Amino acid sequence: MNIAANFKIAFITALIIIGSVFFTQTSANAEGPVETCLIQTELLTNPGSDTDFVFDFDADGTPGQFTLTSPENRFQDIQTFQDVILTITEQVPEGWELQNIRCEGDEGIIITEVENGRRFECRTTGTVATCVFENVNPNLVAIPTLSTWGLGAAVVVLILASIYFLRRRASAKAA
Secondary structure, eight states: OOHHHHHHHHHHHHHHHHHHHHHHHHHHHHHOOOOEEEEEEEEEEESOOOOEEEEEEEETTEEEEEEEETTTBOEEEEEEETTOEEEEEEEOOTTOEEEEEEEEEOTTEEEEEETTEEEEEEOSTTOEEEEEEEEEOTTTOOOOOHHHHHHHHHHHHHHHHHHHHHHHHHHHHHO
């Protein structure tokens, strides 16, 4: 190739790169910053179950619902605007107990306790809070099976057998 052809290829490549950078920056600036907080809800059940857990939420008087199932569909994200108060509560299914609600969040979200749920107040946009709703079904809690007990018994037998053979070996050397 000659120098003119290389120059054309370099010039066209430079135009494409500059154009794509300009387009990306213009598109991002046109949308502006996202003015929301993110509230993440997670469901944990013991034992794992396909039971539907219904959650009610209220965002400044606007109600809604979502359903989570552990372990397949156990996450739900809700975006809320600044100064909006969002309340999420769980409708505990029959036979289940809401054992614990663990929440962590950025400083820009105020989290307070309500019955079977939490209340979130978004003070600073771009912040995130995560709450884990832990449920237990006392009727379905896993009981150790024979294999668990069998493994423990096998360890004890192996320890006793090792002690027996070590003592036997020591007495044979002494004789």
